[in-house]
Structures are given as C-alpha cells and as structure tokens.
Amino acid sequence: MAIFFYLLAKLPLSVLYALSDLLYFIAYYVVGYRKNVVWQNLKNSFPEKSQKELKTIQKQFYKGLIDVFIETLKVLAISPQELEQRVRVIGLEKLTNNLTENKAVLVFVGHLFNWEWLSLICNLKQPYPLYFVYQPLSNRFFDSLMLQIRTHFGAKPLKMQNVLKDILQNHQETRIVAFLADQSPAGTEKNYWTTFLHQETAFFTGVEKIALKLNLPVLFGGVRKLKRGYYELYFEEIYHPQKLADKQITEKYVRFLEKQIQETPPNWLWSHKRWKKQRNC
Numbered sequence: 001m002a003i004f005f006y007l008l009a010k011l012p013l014s015v016l017y018a019l020s021d022l023l024y025f026i027a028y029y030v031v032g033y034r035k036n037v038v039w040q041n042l043k044n045s046f047p048e049k050s051q052k053e054l055k056t057i058q059k060q061f062y063k064g065l066i067d068v069f070i071e072t073l074k075v076l077a078i079s080p081q082e083l084e085q086r087v088r089v090i091g092l093e094k095l096t097n098n099l100t101e102n103k104a105v106l107v108f109v110g111h112l113f114n115w116e117w118l119s120l121i122c123n124l125k126q127p128y129p130l131y132f133v134y135q136p137l138s139n140r141f142f143d144s145l146m147l148q149i150r151t152h153f154g155a156k157p158l159k160m161q162n163v164l165k166d167i168l169q170n171h172q173e174t175r176i177v178a179f180l181a182d183q184s185p186a187g188t189e190k191n192y193w194t195t196f197l198h199q200e201t202a203f204f205t206g207v208e209k210i211a212l213k214l215n216l217p218v219l220f221g222g223v224r225k226l227k228r229g230y231y232e233l234y235f236e237e238i239y240h241p242q243k244l245a246d247k248q249i250t251e252k253y254v255r256f257l258e259k260q261i262q263e264t265p266p267n268w269l270w271s272h273k274r275w276k277k278q279r280n281c
Contacts, residue, residue: 009076045197060266111269
C-alpha cells in the first residue's frame, strides 16, 4: 500500500486535483462523510447565515477537505521549490526575532487549510529546528505514513503525552514547538472556557501555564487559502515576556483563530467534533 501512495504522490497536482473532484463527489453525495456533524457545527457557528449560505459553505468545505487530503499525500514527492512556490510566508521575522533569544518559541495553529503544509514551509524558511506536537494514530501503517509526511523536510515529532515534560526539560533550546491548539480537550484537566463561534468552548490550559512559568514567547500561525493549491502563512504575536504584558494567551489565540474562520468559513475542519465537551460535564 505504501508504494501505491508514493506513486500517487508523483503525479502532478493538476492530475491529483481531478482525482480530488471525484473523491469530493463520493464523500459529499454518496458517503456523506460526517455530513450531520458538519451541518450542525456550521448552523451553530453562523446563526446569522441563511440555509443557502450554509449549504454553499458546506460544499466548499468538502472540496477543500479532499484537496487537503490530496495535498498531504503530495508531500511524499514534492520538492522544496514547489512547496515554496505554493506557500507564501508573511511576517516570518515575528517568529525569527523571538528565536534569537536562546529559548523555545511556542506556535499555536488551528486546523485551517492546509495545516499540514505549515510546519513543512516553516522548516524550510528558517534555520532552527521545528517540533510538531501530534497524537499517534491507532492504525500503525497510517501513523507511520503521516510521520513520513510531516518529517519530510526535517521537522521533528513530539508526542502529545510527552510535550509538557519535554518543554520543561528543553525550554532553553532555540527551537519552535508547534501545537494544533483547536482540538477538544480530553481528560479531567482544568480547561479554559470561552465563547468561540457563538458557543461555549473548552481549550487546553497546560501550554499557557508552561509559557508563563518559563517566560516563553507564543505566536499564532494563521493560514489563508489564496486559491486552489496556494496558501499564505502569517504570524501574529500572542505573548512575549518583555514586550507584551497581556497574559491571556489562550483567549488571544482563540480570537485570532475565530477571526480567520469568520473571514474564510469553508477553510476550517468542520468535520471534527469540536463541541463534544459540555461545560456542565
């Protein structure tokens, strides 16, 4: 099966997008992959929009989601030159200026399309090591495949269950640690609750506590889809122990993420069950 994915990745993206169109038809019209979840999430997040508007967003989301799947596979054979042509980086100095202080820098990102390309381009555009926090997949084959994709240009994996211990031990190493911070928290840890897309939503608090305890800078890594297969990565400063006094790290991240989703609604991962955790639980 691995050979099949490698051969598929060698096809030009123009050909792969034709395959994506077919897979979109199957996912949306035939299988209806998590269609009820997507629809309910959109309705709750955009109560001001009409059913027609929501239906348009839903279809655009599925097209983008399948494109992300295809683009992620393409990483197995993509060249640094092609990736740099397809992902423009804005405000990289906001990241690199923080990396000159002999400390780790934490970057919060969300499931904005195409989040899988972000660590890859970031690793190419600056000289410091980049670690991405990930949750291992239950299927060993696909877990191995995704690790090959995510480490294609030298980024390093860091398991979710080891992240806080690792940061405590290695916070004086000049490096980037990137988190997908919009996932629903698990377990019994104390969460931060706020209104996100018109809904009471829980967020992790552990990383914020570590950042404040160790005086580590925190940035938001946002992404805009310019057109099919082309993206723009940008950075916003969330917290810096010497420059930014506001310590509401999680809240500022939520607002940056919410603003980007509201600007481009189809380009976020609406199929995940983000609001399964209720405040009264």
